[in-house]
Amino acid sequence: xxxxxxxxxxxxxxxxxxxxxxxxxxxxxxxxxxxxxxxxxxxxxxxxxxxxxxxxxxxxxxxxxxxxxxxxxxxxxxxxxxxxxxxxxxxxxxxxxxxxxxxxxxxxxxxxxxxxxxxxxxxxxxxxxxxxxxxxxxxxxxxxxxxxxxxxxxxxxxxxxxxxxxxxxxxxxxxxxxxxxxxxxxxxxxxxxxxxxxxxxxxxxxxxxxxxxxxxxxxxxxxxxxxxxxxxxxxxxxxxxxxxxxxxxxxxxxxxxxxxxxxxxxxxxxxxxxxxxxxxxxxxxxxx
Amino acid sequence: xxxxxxxxxxxxxxxxxxxxxxxxxxxxxxxxxxxxxxxxxxxxxxxxxxxxxxxxxxxxxxxxxxxxxxxxxxxxxxxxxxxxxxxxxxxxxxxxxxxxxxxxxxxxxxxxxxxxxxxxxxxxxxxxxxxxxxxxxxxxxxxxxxxxxxxxxxxxxxxxxxxxxxxxxxxxxxxx
Numbered sequence: 267x268x269x270x271x272x273x274x275x276x277x278x279x280x281x282x283x284x285x286x287x288x289x290x291x292x293x294x295x296x297x298x299x300x301x302x303x304x305x306x307x308x309x310x311x312x313x314x315x316x317x318x319x320x321x322x323x324x325x326x327x328x329x330x331x332x333x334x335x336x337x338x339x340x341x342x343x344x345x346x347x348x349x350x351x352x353x354x355x356x357x358x359x360x361x362x363x364x365x366x367x368x369x370x371x372x373x374x375x376x377x378x379x380x381x382x383x384x385x386x387x388x389x390x391x392x393x394x395x396x397x398x399x400x401x402x403x404x405x406x407x408x409x410x411x412x413x414x415x416x417x418x419x420x421x422x423x424x425x426x427x428x429x430x431x432x433x434x435x436x437x438x439x440x441x442x443x444x445x446x447x448x449x450x451x452x453x454x455x456x457x458x459x460x461x462x463x464x465x466x467x468x469x470x471x472x473x474x475x476x477x478x479x480x481x482x483x484x485x486x487x488x489x490x491x492x493x494x495x496x497x498x499x500x501x502x503x504x505x506x507x508x509x510x511x512x513x514x515x516x517x518x519x520x521x522x523x524x525x526x527x528x529x530x531x532x533x534x535x536x537x538x539x540x541x542x543x544x545x546x547x548x549x550x551x552x553x554x
Numbered sequence: 555x556x557x558x559x560x561x562x563x564x565x566x567x568x569x570x571x572x573x574x575x576x577x578x579x580x581x582x583x584x585x586x587x588x589x590x591x592x593x594x595x596x597x598x599x600x601x602x603x604x605x606x607x608x609x610x611x612x613x614x615x616x617x618x619x620x621x622x623x624x625x626x627x628x629x630x631x632x633x634x635x636x637x638x639x640x641x642x643x644x645x646x647x648x649x650x651x652x653x654x655x656x657x658x659x660x661x662x663x664x665x666x667x668x669x670x671x672x673x674x675x676x677x678x679x680x681x682x683x684x685x686x687x688x689x690x691x692x693x694x695x696x697x698x699x700x701x702x703x704x705x706x707x708x709x710x711x712x713x714x715x716x717x718x719x720x721x722x723x724x725x726x727x728x729x730x
Contacts, residue, residue, distance in 0.1 A: 275691025276586065277623060280579045284619050315585055316578030319595070326599045327573045331566075333599075334606035421635070421670065529636065533596055546636050 274305050329535040336540040403542050404435040425553035426493035432485040438506040442474040448522045450496030462487045469508040497549050499529045505541030514539045569606045580626050587630040601626040620700040627685045664726050671722045680711045
């Protein structure tokens, strides 16, 4: 006999508590719980954890509801007429990055996501691990090291001199993007937009890049990594409309100064930001 | 498209109902995967954000809990991938599967590396099956129903996963 066959299992207990079992199945579980200490203990633990969560429940519901609502609002069309961009070869327009200001590597976790299928904001996500907001935004970062090109993955070690190119597949009519990086010296640098960003690619207030149209956009230029070694946190903010960047930037810095390990928990709610937030910690070390 | 007040009210009612019924369990599940309360609460928020955005699916699925479990799984896997989570319960589960029947226990760093390797070499669905089986305690039939695939596909992927886990383990501890 195996425990797994005999016991109800966490999911089965969950269905029992949620009332998803038939009457016969529920009776079987109830009978089992009367004689099985292990399952009864697990059920008690689930209930205790649920009780502990009740203090956070209302806040969590409101944050989730708000985030879901914000992302479902259709974006207003931009008042500025823009021509479709045609970026020159990324190799030709590498953006030199000041050593002190710029940080290491980058990557955003949902890189390998497939592009949005229907352009809608729905389709939450089973099967979309890399795309938390499937159908709304997918980001891919490609690195070039010498002659070799590769997709940058989460936690990947990067080398000084690696050049990174960002592409975003968007499902909003217009997607406004800010990408910043927080380095080991506690400096918050802006990757995008930067000095090489064409003016007509900027959002009206000039604080973010505006990507017009659904589909795939390659951000202009590339970021060449300097030789600063250590852990870096790259943060992407995106929204279907222009946004104010000073407050979220300050908040990012504040949170990461307090806890660098908090990279993955920089949620929109924590930043007070009505859009998509993605963060990733990566490390950069000399490659010899 | 502008939603009417009635539609918005209905949407609010449905989201509230879904959340009230399942959020505590989803929290418990996320806690099992992530190993700490703060991360688990964040994962719950993200899970329901996705679920609220796909509310129509919630009405159609056979088991709302299985549907939410799947969203939570992908959310938690992503959180584990994107930061150091050596304390994550999932890593212990990985370790126990990988080291099953082997002599050398894995330390925290090795568990992290083993998970990274497994994560890199498995497709997304295989990882989902791993979590459903070893963390959520779902049987093959439940997993097949959750993912909309055959039992045979579940068995095949679990077999492949165990073989891969053994190879990664051998590589990690340097055994031939």
